[in-house]
Amino acid sequence: MRVAIYANPGSKSQSVKEKLEKKMRDRHFILDMENPEIVVTIGGDGTLLSAFHHYRKQLDQIRFVGVHTGHLGFYTDWRDDEIDDLVISLQSDNRQSVSYPLLDVWVTYKSRQPSHYLALNESTIKRTSSTMVTDVYVGGEKFERFRGDGLCISTPTGSTAYNKSVGGAVIHPDMDVLQLAEIGSINNRVFRTLASPMIIASNDWITLSLMESRERKEDLMLTVDSKSYYNRDIEQIRYKIAKERIRFAKYRHNHFWHRVQEAFIGEEDGN
Template sequence: MRVAIFANMGRKTQAVKQKLTRKFQERHFIIDEVTPEVVVTIGGDGTLLSAFYHYRQQLETIRFVGVHTGHLGFYTDWRDDEIDDLVISLQSDNRQSVSYPLLDVLVHYNNQDRPQRFLALNESTLKRASSTMVTDVYIGGELFERFRGDGLCISTPTGSTGYNKSVGGAVVHPDMEVMQIAEISSINNKVFRTLSSPMIIASNDWITLKPMASRENKQDLLLTVDSNSYHDHNIRQIRYKIAKERIKFAKYRHTHFWHRVQEAFIGDEYGD
């Protein structure tokens, strides 16, 4: 088996990486950072997100395994003291995997003929940097509402526990092939109205945002795709849909999603 190890630069993480590398070499695994079959990430969810972007062109042929060196994450199944068990599981690999939806983000610019495409593992947001954002929201090609507020967040099911949740979005099980749109501080009064509720959008639909320029003819927009930010004054529209690509995790021991949610946000108080 060809494996790659993707780790952050923390002292503890680097020590775990050295230990895992040694064990891989002892068991005759092939360390291949270029075309691996399995990528083992060491750190946390942020490290796995970085690995996802590093190998995003090879998602069809790669499975991920997450080792956490701190708290249990939503993408990391193994603790750093379970390295021996992980290596044994990799040795008896049957190539099973579990896969989750990704977000396809297509950005059209006023000054460019060709759109720019991004893939998001967690979410994408659109905001105005300095004042209220005004954006027409289309669902499946039909105008749904004119949004006024701080911004909008479009998330995947796995991303629903992150920024989406903090702005009032619902937590969605990753087995559901859907995306979610949540408002960020919308303006609702007698003049301006929005649904003022998160919406779950089916996989055969799409979301289109068409931002309106301010009086100064400047959009001053901030687009984020996961942890990456893009400042641009020339966005004409952004289309979101469920991507054809999916992220795959090696199915050795994949922690139950609702257990992760319970442990992350509630804790053990009601465990007994």
């Protein structure tokens, strides 16, 4: 089996990486950063997010495994003190996996070629000053004219990330849907939006048509996961469920709602 080990630069993660590399060499795994079958990330959800973008053109050939060296993440199944168990599971691998949907982001501009991105968690569009105005289309039909700070479009796995902080719903990652959540919308007697998160089916898509003049569009900020793009002359953005999916090697079952409870609620005080 060809394995890549992708670790963040922290001293603890680098120490775990060295131990895992030695154990894998001893058991005759092939360490291959270029064309792996398995990518083991060591760090946290941010490290796995970085690895996803690094290997985004090889998603049909790769399964990911996450090892966390800090707090339990939503993408990291293994603790850093379980390396021996992980190696045993890899040795007995039968190619079992679970796959989750990704977000396809297609951006058109007035004065340059279109751009295409894949997001594991979410994409946002915001104004860095003043109010953003955009027409929102769902499945090709105009739904509303949004005025506010911005919009967040997320995947189910990204629903517990930035989406949740702006009031979006938490969605189980087995569902092939995308979600639109408003960021600081303006709602009064003149301007109205739904003012509620929208869950969009996999056969529909969301189109944002920016209404500002060219001069005002240049202070827009587009984000795709952790990457930010500033001062783009954006005309329109289309979001849909991507044909690509991310696959995780599954050697144990980690209940999603248990992770949500542990991450956001924690232990009850017994009262």
